[in-house]
Amino acid sequence: MILGLRSRFDAAARATQVFACIFLFGTGLSATAAEIGKGPDNPLMSQAASPYLQTHSKDLVRWREWGEEAFAEARRTGKPIMASFGYTACHWCHVMQETHFNDPVLAKMINDDYVPVLVDRERRPSLDEAYMLVTEALTQRGGWPNTVFMTPERKPFYGTGYVPTDLFHQILTAVTTGWTGDRATLIAEADEMSTLLTAYMTRKEAAQAITPDVLATVTADLAKMFDPFAGGIGVAPKFFQQPVLMYLLQQVERTGDPAALEAVERTLLSVMSGGIHDHIEGGFHRYAVDQGWRIPHFEKMLYDQSLMAEAFTRAYQITGKPNYAATTRKTLDYVLADLTAPEGGFYATRDADSEGEEGTYYVWTPEELTKVLGPDDGAFALEVFDTVADGEFAGRVILNMDNVEAGTEERVERIVQALGKARILRPKPRRDEKIVASWNGMAIASLARASQVLAEPRYGVAAAKAGDFIWRAMRTPDGGLFRSHYADAGHVDGELEDYAQIARGFLYLFDLTAERKWLDRAKSLTDLMVSRFEDPESGDFYSTAGATGFGRIKPRSDVDQPSANAVALDVLARLSRRLPDPAYGRRAEKAVAALSGLALKAPAGGVSTLSASDRLSRGETGQAQFAGNGAVRTIVSPTDEPGGLRLRVHVADGWHINADEPLEDHLIATDLSMTVNRQSVAAEIDYPAPLVKTLAFNKKPLALFEGGFEIVARLKDPDLAVGSATAALQVQACSDEICLLPETLRLQFAWPESD
Secondary structure (H helix, E strand, O other): OOOOOHHHHHHHHHHHHHOHHHHHHOOOOOOOOOOOOOOOOOHHHHOOOOHHHHOOOOOOOOOEEOOHHHHHHHHHHOOOEEEEEEOOOOHHHHHHHHHOOOOHHHHHHHHHHOEEEEEEOOOOHHHHHHHHHHHHHHHOOOOOOEEEEEOOOOOEEEEEOOOOHHHHHHHHHHHHHHHHHOHHHHHHHHHHHHHHHHHHHOOOOOOOOOOHHHHHHHHHHHHHOEOOOOOOEOOOOEOOOHHHHHHHHHHHHHHOOHHHHHHHHHHHHHHHHOOOEOOOOOOEOOEEOOOOOOOEEOOEEHHHHHHHHHHHHHHHHHHOOHHHHHHHHHHHHHHHHHOEOOOOOEOOEEOOEEOOEEOOOOOEOHHHHHHHHHHHHHHHHHHHHOOOOOOOOOOOEOOOOOOOOOOOHHHHHHHHHHHHHHHOOOOOOOEEOOEEHHHHHHHHHHHHHHHHHHOOHHHHHHHHHHHHHHHHHOEOOOOOEEEEEEOOEEEEEOOHHHHHHHHHHHHHHHHHHOOHHHHHHHHHHHHHHHHHHEOOOOOOEOOOOOOEOOEOOOOOOOOOOOOHHHHHHHHHHHHHHHOOOOHHHHHHHHHHHHHHHHHHHOHHHOHHHHHHHHHHHHOOOOOEEEEHHHOEEEEEEEOOOOOEEEEEEEEOOOEEEEOOOOOOOOOOOOEEEEEEOOEEEOEEEEOOOOEEEEEOOEEEEEEEEOOEEEEEEEEOOHHHOOEEEEEEEEEOEEEOOOEOOOEEEEEEEEEOOOO
16 A cells, blocks of 8 residues: 555654563463453443444453544553554454453553454444554555554554454563553654654645546556466465456446456456356455455455456446346345345454454365265266365366366366355354445445346346435434444444445436436435545545544545545545536546546556546446436446347436437437447447427427437348447437437447356
8 A cells, every 4th residue: 555655754653662572582481371361341441332342342452432532541541542453354353352352461561551443344434544554554464363563642653454363462561561661752752653654644636637548557457467367467475456357347438448357267266266256146246365266264355245246247238248137146045045134234354263263154175075075076076176286275176167168067066065054054153234335325225236247137226225225224313324234223323435436326326227316316415425524725635534544634545445535536436427517527527636646656456446536527338338427327228139229318308309300300319229349340220210390499389309218220131130239329408498418328238148
C-alpha cells in the first residue's frame, strides 16, 4: 500500500529505537506458562454486537471495545492503548488468541500496563486501514491480527502483525519501558507519525486526462503483469484482485483487446479449477498460498463471492462460454444456501478453521478418500486430485480439477458428490452472522446483474429482498446507514463504502426491475453520501463523517475490493445517466479531477477509478443502458432463435423517440445495427408499429415510439452468431418542448455457446 513510504518516517521510527535493542537481541524472557488459561466472562465482549468480539469474552486479556469509555480509561490511568485488529474468519487471529491472549504471563502484562482494545476490522474499515498503515510503515509488512500501540489520544507509535509469543513478550516489555521511561518522546513521535500519515492518506496529485489512449496503455501494462501459466498477478500469496479483472473486462467490452481478455480468462479458468474454488459447495476461498491456486487460505468472505460472481457473469456476457455461467450460478447458489439470513441480508464470512485447525472441513487424507469412495474410486481420486507436496497440508488432498482428463468428467462429478455427502457430516467452520452494509451492496449488485444476464429470476428476488431488508433494518433515524446489523439491531455509523456500495446495488436493481423505488433510494443515499463525506474543496470523499482514530482518511486505492472513492464516483456517473439533474455529472467530473492523478500514478490500485471515469466519459457497457438522462432505458438479450436478439426499450412518460421511418427527412430515426466480434453483419430487424401524433412544437404529424416496446432482430446468417455481439441503437429523446442530442447506445452481449 505504501511502497517507499518508510523513508519519510525517520523521525517517527526513532521512537522504536527505545526498545530496538530488545527486539534484536532479546532478554532471554518468554511467556512459558505450561497451561493456557481461560478467564471469567467479560460482559464487555460477550454482550458486544460482533461475533468476533464475543469469541474473546473469556480471554485472560480483559478487552474493551473501541470507544470513548476505553479512551477515557486510558486518559485517567495514564496507560497506553494496545489495540488488536482482527476478524472472525482470520486463522492467525485464532492462533494469537490462544497462544498470546490466553497466556497468563502475557495477559497479566497487557492487563496491568495497557488499556487493551479489541477491534472487529469488518465493522470499522477506516480504522483498520489507517492503523494497518502504521504497521506497514514501521515494519514493511502487514496482515491480521494487527496490534498497534497508541497514546490515550489514539495516536500510534508502534505496530506489529503476528509474532511468536517470546517476541511479543519482548515488544510488550519494550513498549512499557519506553512509555514509563521516556513518555514525552513517544508522545512527540506519535504526534509526528499521526501528522505524516494523515497527510499521506489525504495527499493530492495533479489531475490527468483519462483518455482512450491512456487507458489502452494501462490495459496493455496490466495484461503483461499476469502470470502466463496460472493467471493472476504475483507469485504467492496470490489474491484474485477482482478490481483489475473487472477493469480489463470493461476494456474488452470497449475495444475487444485480445491480450486483456486472454489474461482474464487464464485467471478465471485457473481459479475455477484450482483448490481455491470449493468444488463441493461452491464459492471461493480468500486467497491461495501457492502460485497455481491449488492451496487456499480457507476462509470464505461474502465480498469475494460477490465480486468473483460478477467477474464470471461479465466474462460470460462477453464470451458466451457456459462454464462461466455455471460458475456464477454455483457461487451465488452457495451465497443463497450458506450466507443468507432469514430476513434477507447476507452474512459476512465462513471461518477458515474448524476443530481447532485451519482447513479441517475442506481437506482429505488418502485414507479418508478410500473410506468414503472405496478402493477403486479412492485410488482414482488420489491420482486426479493429488496430494499437497509440502507445507502445512503436506500429504493431504485439496480438491481441484487441474488434472481432470476428457472423458472422465462424469466419474469425477460422481466422486465429488460422494465426498460432499461425507463432508456435510463434519463440524462446519464458524459463520460470522453480522450483516455488513457495503458487502451486502456488492452481493445485491452481483445477484441483480446475474439475474439479468443469465435470465435467473430467483437471483433478482434475493437481491430485492436483501435491498428491502437494508432499507428497513439498517437505516439510522436520520435516514443514514448503519455499517453492521447483528442480533436484530443496527450498529456503528455507516462509512463512505457503505453508502456507495448500497447505492450501487440499488441502481443495479433499478436496471433489472425498472422499479422507481430503487432509483429513488439510490439517489437518497447518494445525496447523504455527498453531504456527509465529500471534501468540498477537492471533490473526492473521506471515509467517515468525522475524524476517527488519529485522523480522517480518503480511501482511494483498490485492494481486495474497489476503493470507496471509486465506487462513489461510479454511483455519481451512473446517476448522471439515469436522472435529468446535471449536478451528479458535475460532481462526478470534480471527483475525477481529484482522483485521476493518484489512479494513473499507481494504476494497479486505481483501476476502479479508471473504470468509473471511463464510464462517465464514454458511456456504459453491457446489456442495460440509458439515454436522454434516463428518459430512455434499453436492455438487450439473445433469443432462443439462432442469431436472434430482443431489445426491450422503455421511454419515460412525457417523452418519445422518433420511429425507424420518420415522416420528415430531417428527423433522427431510431436505428439498430449489429456487429459480431466487431464485424458488421446483416440482420432482419422488426420495429414496432409507430404512433402517429401531432405535437405542440410541430404542426405536422410525427411517427413516434412511446412507452414500452420491443425491437427484434435476426442475423441473416445465423452461423455468425458466435462470440461477442453489439447492438448499436441510435435514438433521440424528445419531449413536447425539447429534443436532446442524438445518442448511440452500444449494448453488448454474447450468444451462448453450446455445452
